[in-house]
Amino acid sequence: MMEDSKCQEDNTTLQVVQTLNKEKKKATEKEEAQTGETSPTSNIKPDSSDTTKKGLLQKIRIRLNNGRTKKRQFLKEEKRTSMDCDFIHNITPKQLSVLEIDKLLQRSCLEEAYPNLLSLRREIQCEKEALGEKTPPVELTNKEKDLSLLYETLRKKLIETVRNSFELPSKEVLGHVVIIIQEEEKREGDLGGIEGWRDAWRSAVQDSVNDTLKQVELDSREENASWLAVHLGHLGKVIVELLEKVKTELVDSYPSNFNVFDTYVSSCHEVVGEHLKKLLGIITKLKDCYSMLDFIINQYCGEKILGSPSLQPEMEKQKALTLPDDFVDQIKDKYCNCLQEDLNTSLGRIIQIEQKEVWDEKATPKTEHEKFTTSEIHIDICRVIASYAENSGKLDADLKKRVLCISLDVLKHFPKRFEEEFTKQSVSLLGSELLDFCLWAKYHVAYTNSFSLLKEHMEGYRESCPDQVAELGREVDGLLLSLRQALLKQFKVEIEPFMENLMTKTWLTTDSDFKELMDRIEIYSGSGKSMRPHPAQSFANDMHYHVVKEYISQLLKNKYSCKGRKNSLAAEKIRDQWGELRRLFSDMGSTLEWLHPLGDQLSKIIEQEKEKDIKKFIEPLIENYPDISETQLSAILFFRDRSIGTYLKKNPVIQHFIEPKQNSEKKNHEHILFSDIK
Known part of the structure; x- marks a missing residue:
């Protein structure tokens, strides 16, 4: 009896709601009539005058627009606040069949289908409450299944409508969808319904x-x-x-x-x-x-x-x-890996272009400002690195720093890679043709300048990548040394025949070999002058040191000995030739000034008539060149007079040499020359 009374109470409530809806509808129609929305011209009397007609038309338009504006404002406010709708409460006591409700849902007629769905839900709820603890009949179980299927269809239709919200049919139904979602959220937990409507909406x-x-x-x-x-x-x-x-x-x-x-x-x-x-x-x-x-x-x-x-x-x-938290980092990692591959490819392409356009064509390197011979390799490399830095900087400052470090890490392998290929390609120029040899020398000078500029430019990244800049600098220095040594090696080959004729009887009577030596030095000094200041100075020092070392080594080979008046002639020739070498290497920019006194000091020893007078020149010699050995001093004495060899150990000059030699390492220990002479 209690269940029946509850269902009757629901039906009574339904009738009340329906009545209220009708009243609400009448009130709305009445308001529309007052604002002139339904019949804006009903209270206007006709007038035959044109002026009157225009005035009436203007009044009609104003009233019509005012009515529409008020209606839009009202409807918008009504929708945004309560989103209420009459069709929710149009629950009939006797609903349509399940098949009919399903067809309405399929056609998106939600304003008709949903009240009937609620009616079916209420009917099932009343029947279940009436049964109490009794086992529900098959008919009721089937009804519950039907209700469940209808709700699934309703949800699918809602999802479909939301997914197609921007299409015209869905726009018209969207308001009903919103109201149904709100209504179902209110009824969540009631018998027969399903949950998660708002989640389904978000998913849609x-x-x-x-x-x-x-x-x-x-x-x-x-x-x-x-x-x-x-x-x-x-x-x-x-x-x-x-x-x-x-x-x-x-x-x-x-x-x-x-x-x-x-x-x-x-x-x-x-x-x-x-x-x-x-x-x-x-x-x-x-x-x-x-x-x-x-x-x-x-x-x-x-x-x-x-x-x-x-x-x-x-x-x-x-x-x-x-x-994901690490997603951007994954892209950055991939970016950096691709950059490494891209830079390696670009550097390889630079070598290929150099081979095709320069080495194969035997193209003469350009001269910068009519002075320095140069290549554009450093320009191409710097442009690539700068573009990587600029692009990554537009994304992230830390990424820019990382990109620079990676770029320099890749670049540090380039000097050796370039050296191997250049050496292989340029060896053919070292033939008998003078023009090819000159081109070979110019290439070495050009790349010396180019890589020197590369090193200078990369110093600008030291603040961001100090370790990488330092490592690259060491690799570039290694290449610059190899390029200078290649020039120096060729220089050594060319001057060797003339060096071997020094400190001989022929040398004492003619200057032809020394003049040939000076000619070769001047030719190579031209290469030095085509270098930028820092490598030019290093090259001048290399040449200066080698010429001095080879010149002195000829004196120590015991291949010729002077005596009497020849001592003065030999000393004078050494002094003159040493002066020419000094002037030439000073002009080239050599900074090895500590080599300059040696010629004069040896000349003084050689020109002395009495051995006892030699003693006073021993200490200055040891002080300037502490690595000179007893054997080497003996060779100098032998050049002065062969007879010294018969009593070398008892020679007073040698005896006088021993004590200052023991204390020689206290000064000028960095002056290494004699220990380098074999």
Whole structure:
């Protein structure tokens, strides 16, 4: 009896609600009539006068517009606050059949289908309450299954409507969808219903966003080298267009607690995040990694997309992609790996171009400012490194620093790589033809200058990558040394025949060999003058040291001995020749000034008539050149007079040499010359 009374009470409540709805409808119609919405001309009398007619028409328009404005404001306010709707309460005591309700749902006639669905739900609820603890009959069980199926159909229809919110039929039904969701949330937990309506709505919104964004075209990399940049650019435009539609067409269809705009933005974050994860798996090029990072870091949160003026102020703080914490780091890692490969390829291409356009063609290197011979290799390398730094700097300061360090790490292997290829290609120029030899020398000078400039330029990155700059500097120095040594080695080969004729009887009577020596020095000094200051000085020092060492070594070979008047002649010749060498190497820029006194000191020893007079010149010699040995001093004495060999150990000069030699390492220990003479 209690169950029956409750059902009767529900029916009574239903009748009351229906009555209230009718009254509400009448009140609305009455208000519309007062505002002139339904019949704006009903109270206007006709007038034959044109002036009167115009006035009446103007009044009609004003009343009509006022009525429409008030109606729109009323309806909008009504929808945004309560989103109430009559059809919820049109629950008839006797509902349609399950098949009829299903057909209404399939046709999206929610205003008819939903009240009947609620009526069926109420009927089942009343029957279950009437049974109490009794086992429900099969008929009731089937009704429950039917209700469940109808609710599933209703949910699918709601999801379909939300997914197609921007299409005309769905727009008309969208208001009913919102009301049904709210109503079901109120009834959540009641018998026969299903839960999660708001979650289903959010999922439908995300599906709608996904449906829209997946339509953005994605060219293959074979069709378009900039396929990813183009795709992401179009994707950004579609996102803005989508959110603009949400703002202008959908927001007013929902109550504020749905947070419609924010939900669509969050869905964009989710969909775009998933899309980017898929794209990361297929990108393999540096430019594509850059395009993705630029999209995430600059474009997505910038004015092109989420920061677009057309989306403000609704956007507020909704500017973060839904990505795993390490996702951007993964892209950066891939970017850096691709950069390493790209830089290696670029450096290899630089060598290939040099071989094709310079070595194979025997092209003469350019002269910078009519003085320094140079190559453009350093310009190409610096341009590549600078472009990497600039592009990565547009993305992230830390990434720029990382890119610079990686670039310098890759670059440090280039000097040896270049040296191997250049040596292999240039050896053919060392033939009998003078022009080829001159070209060979110019190439060495040009690359010495070019890599010196490269090292100077890379010093600008020392603050960001101190260790990498230092390592690269050491590698470049190694190449510069190899280039100088190659020139020096060839120089040694050319002067060797003339050096061997020094300190002989022929040398004492003619200057031909020494003049040939000076000619070769002047030729190579021209190469030195074509070098930039720092390598030129190093090259001048190398030549200076080698010539002095070889000149002195001829004196120590015991191949000739003077005596009597010849001592004075030999001493004078050594002094004169030493002076010419000194002037020439000073002009070249040699800084080995400590070598200058040696010629005079040896000349004084050689020209002395009495051995006892030699003692006073021993200590200055040892002081300037502490690495001179007793054997080498004996060789100098032998050159002065062969007879000294018969009593070498008892020679007073040798005896006088021993004590100052023991204390010689206290001064000028860096002056190493005699110990380098074998």
